[in-house]
Amino acid sequence: xxxxxxxxxxxxxxxxxxxxxxxxxxxxxxxxxxxxxxxxxxxxxxxxxxxxxxxxxxxxxxxxxxxxxxxxxxxxxxxxxxxxxxxxxxxxxxxxxxxxxxxxxxxxxxxxxxxxxxxxxxxxxxxxxxxxxxxxxxxxxxxxxxxxxxxxxxxxxxxxxxxxxxxxxxxxxxxxxxxxxxxxxxxxxxxxxxxxxxxxxxxxxxxxxxxxxxxxxxxxxxxxxxxxxxxxxxxxxxxxxxxxxxxxxxxxxxxxxxxxxxxxxx
Numbered sequence: 001x002x003x004x005x006x007x008x009x010x011x012x013x014x015x016x017x018x019x020x021x022x023x024x025x026x027x028x029x030x031x032x033x034x035x036x037x038x039x040x041x042x043x044x045x046x047x048x049x050x051x052x053x054x055x056x057x058x059x060x061x062x063x064x065x066x067x068x069x070x071x072x073x074x075x076x077x078x079x080x081x082x083x084x085x086x087x088x089x090x091x092x093x094x095x096x097x098x099x100x101x102x103x104x105x106x107x108x109x110x111x112x113x114x115x116x117x118x119x120x121x122x123x124x125x126x127x128x129x130x131x132x133x134x135x136x137x138x139x140x141x142x143x144x145x146x147x148x149x150x151x152x153x154x155x156x157x158x159x160x161x162x163x164x165x166x167x168x169x170x171x172x173x174x175x176x177x178x179x180x181x182x183x184x185x186x187x188x189x190x191x192x193x194x195x196x197x198x199x200x201x202x203x204x205x206x207x208x209x210x211x212x213x214x215x216x217x218x219x220x221x222x223x224x225x226x227x228x229x230x231x232x233x234x235x236x237x238x239x240x241x242x243x244x245x246x247x248x249x250x251x252x253x254x255x256x257x258x259x260x261x262x263x264x265x266x
Contacts, residue, residue, distance in 0.1 A: 006022070006033075007021070007022050007023050007033055007034050007037050008020065008021065008022055008034075008037045008038065008041055009022050009059065010041060012050070012051070013195075013199075014199045014202055014203075015050065015051060015052040015053065015199075015202035015203075015206075016051075016052065016053045016054075016055055016195065016198040016199055016202045017045045017048070017051045017053070017054050017055070018054075018055045018056075018057070018195070018198075019038070019041050019042075019045075019054060019055070019056050019057075020056075020057050020058065020059045021034065021038070021056075021057070021058045021059060021063070021064055022059045023059075024058075024059045024060025024061070024062070025060075026065070026068065027060070027061070027062035027064070027065035027108075027109065028058045028059065028060065028062045028063065028064040028065060028114075029064065029065045029066060029067065029068040029069070030064060030066065030067050030068060030088070030091075030113055031068040031071045032071065032083055032084030032087060033084060034068075035084055035086055035087050035088055035090065035091045036084040036085050036086045036087070036090070038091055038094075039086040039090045039091045039093075039094045040086070042054065042091075042094040042095065042098050043094055045098075045100065046094075046097070046098055046099060046100060049206070051100065052100060052101070052201065052202035052204070052206045052209060053100060053101045053102075053103060053198045053199075053201045053202040053209070054098070054100060054101070054102050054103070055103045055104075055105060055194055055195065055198045056102065056103070056104050056105070056117075056121075057104070057105040057106075057107050057191065057194070058106075058107050058108060058114075060108070061107075061108045061109070062107075062108040062109045062110070062114070063104075063106045063107055063108050063109065063110040063114050063130065064110055064111070064112075064113060064114035064117075065109060065110075065111045065112075065114060066110075066111035066112025066113050066114050066135065067088070067112055067113065069139075069248065069251050072239075072248065088113075088144070089232070091113075092120075092144075092145050092146070092228065095117065095120040095145075096120060096146075096221070096224055096225075098120070099210050099213055099214055099217075100206070100209060100210055100213065101122045101123070101198075101201045101202075101209055101213060102120065102121045102122050103121065103122065103123045103124075103125070103194060103197060103198045103201070104117065104118065104121045104123070104124045104125065104194075105125050105126075105190055105191055105194035106124065106125065106126040106127060106130050106132070106181065107127050107130060107187070107190055107191070108127065108129075108130050109130060109131050109132070110130065110131070110132045110133075111132070111133055111134070111135055112134060112135060112136075112144065113144065113145060114132070115132045115133065115134050115147075115163070115170075115180075116134065116143075116144055116145035116146075116147040116150075116151075117145065118154070118180060118181070119145060119146060119147055119150030119151060119154065120145075120150075122213065123182050123183075123197060123201075124180070124181040124182050124183075125181065125182065125183045125184075125185055125190060125193060125194045125197065126172045126175060126176070126181040126183070126184050126185070126190075127172065127184075127185060127186070127187040127190045128172045128173075128184050128185065128186055128187065129172070129187050130172050130187075131169045131170065131171060131172070132169070132170045132175055132180070133163070133167060133168060133169045133170060134147065134163055134164055134167065135167050136164065136167065137164075137165060137166070137167045138167035138247060138257065139243075139244060139247045139248075140238060140241065140242075140243025140244035140245075140246065140247045140257075140259070140266075141234075141235055141238045141239055141243075141244055142231050142234030142235040142237075142238055143164055143231050143234075144231055144235065145228070145231075146223075146224040146225075146227040146228050146231065147164065147227075147231075148160075148164065148227050148230070148231060149223050149224060149226075149227035150220075150224070150227070151163060151164065151180075153220075154179055154180060155178040155179050155180050156178070156179075159178040159179075159180075163180075172184045183197075241266065242262045242263055242266045243259060243262055243266050246258065246259060246262065
């Protein structure tokens with residue numbers, strides 16, 4: 001089966017469903033429409049008895065540049081802004097509930113959700129020229145997607161602190177060294193290797209794959225939910241505040257944000 005929408009490409013082969021984020025001109029930034037489309041695609045793959053594994057990648061030169069900042073500014077400033085049906089929270093629900101193997105092929109830059117989605121993946125392959133970062137402190141907001149819980153489990157407290165606090169780029173070599181990704185590949189080989197890995201998993205019984213994943217993720221579910229509640233509260237308090245307003249203004253004006261003149265405590 002092969003299908004295409006405006007913002008997602010979907011292809012099935014060997015019981016692997018490959019989903020490609022398809023907003024290349026926007027570096028696959030997540031607007032409300034893309035949040036909704038990927039949420040529905042994951043739920044559909046979970047329910048499809050012919051799909052054993054999902055392989056997620058990005059079209060063009062980016063995996064995902066995170067939340068669409070143009071739309072974020074609209075959300076903050078436009079009282080008539082209409083959110084999507086599922087939105088960011090719905091996507092994270094779908095990732096947390098997805099009970100089949102999820103393989104990522106990080107083909108280019110990954111920011112925000114382009115990195116934090118790793119916490120919900122089972123195997124992550126990354127192009128050797130790709131880069132990752134979480135821009136939360138550079139945007140004056142809080143972490144997301146239970147990353148404050150999942151990243152320390154993946155890479156240790158200090159590596160997670162650097163990723164979440166610094167808003168600095170992480171190279172593929174650094175990501176591999178700290179355990180953020182499983183395998184680094186030459187760019188030209190990434191998709192072939194990711195498909196081989198996904199097909200290997202998909203050759204196993206779906207019932208067994210699902211049971212293994214359920215058993216591995218069961219101890220994490222309550223802590224993921226608690227982390228998300230903390231993060232959502234922090235994000236709601238900080239979004240639209242002085243730091244976030246300066247970050248969004250700087251983005252719109254094409255300059256670096258200046259946080260030195262913020263009120264005390266910000």
